[in-house]
Amino acid sequence: MPLYREVGVVLRTHKLGEADRIVTLLTRERGLLRAVAKGVRRTSSKFGARLEPFMVADLQCYEGRTLDTITQAETLGSYGPPISSDYERYRAGSVMVETAERLSEGGPAPQQYRLLVGALRTLAQGKVPTELVRDGYLLRAMAIAGWSPGFEECVRCGAAGPHTLVVVQLGGVVCEDCRVPGAPRLDPGSIRLLAALLAGDWDTATASTERERGQAAGIVAAYTQWHLERGLRSLRGSAAHPVA
Structure with a gap:
């Protein structure tokens, strides 16, 4: 069975045996990869902590008939602990990784990969307000997928x-x-904020x-879920702000 190396960010895990x-x-x-990590739930596991959600790792895997197997993992970005230790960051991170998975189902998605890693890094650092990191990521992820709002x-x-009028179904103002x-x-400042989030202009965004x-946040949540055609489980309650 051929060995290969790959770099990836962990989106989610679930127990097996x-x-x-x-x-x-x-x-x-390779885009989305689902692989088995054997023995990682044992306390003696050498790399179990490197394969938790939000971690970025350099992997060695071998191909299997149904699922590949991870044989080595070296940490490249230890974003899991600072994100998981803060409830609001964890909720935001969960929205981001679920969106990344939904937008990357069709094959290799190097731009989505780079965007997600950068957004998780920013989220883990805690220097930009959590909701701004989340909403900026969502707008740019949708733009990469071909649904850039105006x-x-x-x-x-x-x-x-x-x-200042926004129609989500038409794609913007x-x-x-x-x-x-x-x-x-919306307030004029809210429109400026949306444009800043799409452009990655954190100075303007943080002055909001x-x-x-x-x-x-209400517009970003509605826009994302409109184009994904079904709701994001992790977004429920995370951006439920009224637009008035």
């Missing part, structure tokens, strides 16, 4: 902004002439108010 785990990873070259010109007619019934109107972050 008495001592093993099946580990789901997003890898740099927060400047009207997404229906192209009229120059600024606009609309002008007064293109408004649809029920379209929420709590109200602006709440409005932006």
